[in-house]
Amino acid sequence: MSKVLYPALPVLLVDDEPAWLRSMTISLARHAGINNVVALSDPREVAPFLEEHRVALALIDYTMPHVSGEELLELFGRNYPEVPVIILTGRDQAETAVRCMKLGAFDYYVKTVEDERLLAGIQRALRLGELQQENLRLQEGYMTGELASPEAFSGLITRSDRLLKICKYVEAIAASRQPVLVTGESGTGKELIARILHKLGSPQGPWVAVDVAGLDDDMFADTLFGHVKGAFTGAEQPRKGLVEEAAGGVLFLDEIGSLSQSSQLKLLRLIQDGEYRPVGGDRTRRSEMRIVAATNQDLGRLQETGGLRRDLYYRLRTHHVHLPALRQRPEDIPVLLDFFLGEAAREFHKNKPTPPPELDILLSTYHFPGNVRELRAMVYDAVSTHRTRKLSMDAFKRAMGREEGRELSGMVEAGVEAAQGERVVAFPQELPSIRELTSQLIAEASRRSGGNQSIMAGMLGISRPALNKRLKKLDDEDEF
Known part of the structure; x- marks a missing residue:
């Protein structure tokens, strides 16, 4: 396997001292993991090189024959302002440092005595470049609306x-x-x-x-x-x-x-x-x-x-x-259901079953503590036992604990659930009547299930006959 280059674009070193270029190339690789480096000992080669290649960062010696570091800094500022430039010099001169920073240098370092600070500065400059590229990619993505x-x-x-x-x-x-x-x-x-x-x-x-x-x-x-x-x-x-x-x-x-x-x-x-x-x-x-x-x-x-x-x-x-969580993006449930049905059918060597229209409604009422993984397990279990063309909802109801006839055993079981912290209902200061509470609970179940009484019964933990009896009782009470 070929060696992976970092950064993706090269770091450009410009210095008229070949020995320093070799030393810095080794140091960058050994201490910063930077192995994508281009070294130029003749500053006159910089302009034509930049016309053909992009760079992530430039390290430029301030004092060089033919073309000075200051002139190269002006070239970058004029034509390649997105590239961070670090100026290196053999002497610590405040006036030179100020002038370079005004011309747009990312930083200014003295050679040989600031190796650790220089490496840290190079890494900061590369990180800044990465952030700028990330922001650009984000902007482009949001503008196009596509990946x-x-x-x-x-x-x-x-x-x-x-x-x-x-x-x-x-x-x-x-x-x-x-x-x-x-x-x-x-x-x-x-x-x-x-x-x-x-x-x-x-x-x-x-x-x-x-x-x-x-x-x-x-x-x-x-x-x-x-x-x-x-x-x-x-x-x-x-x-x-x-x-x-x-x-x-x-x-x-x-x-x-x-x-x-x-x-x-x-x-x-x-x-x-x-x-x-x-x-x-x-x-x-x-x-x-x-x-x-x-x-x-x-x-x-x-x-x-x-x-x-x-x-x-x-x-x-x-x-x-x-x-x-999956419950925070319910619009994904139908597409995931369709995908997993096809995937499971291929694995079990069966024709892809047709789900009943009520299945989407049933699944939308479930909170999916196991998220996408749980939905996939539900589908695979249902397809494994599937025999007819139309998919049965029984396996899904069983996984969700919504089988018809699975009634709660009264207040004792409800009290255990509340004690375990699984379901605690918040009541207002003035408690509602049993009739009010029952009516609102059934109305909310009806809203979530789209009026499907089979799904409503499963959500409420009662059988269909028991639900019908409660609905009839509410209707009879409303007549008086």
């Missing part, structure tokens, strides 16, 4: 405007190497979004996924960073960690909210410095992958209560994708 790479989202079945906006954001951040935090309830498709980020951002690189919930501190370090021979008892051979295996691609960390404090610190150092050491090793290695983390926990609340390091939280959510 630039719809094929990458083929596995995401939706017609929700809310989810479409999220897809546009995913497209905009795909080229970045910054961490992405994907949140949402279980079953909303967090891993699917992570795979789309991989497909869009580094398709030629590997995809490596790990559920960190079951890893203690030692296992976490060994799994991610690997170990050297003899690192511990039984380590007879060195082993690569997932960080090394994911080089040039995506490392997907699922259930990130379950990490211990010690493991959180190790992950923070990896993200912050881009470096790590295998267990038992004494040599630092550079990471060359993108981290995408996912969780169904509320990390904002977790860091407020001390369960998650605040600095790690903000590092992880440099980019944040939050997926809505």
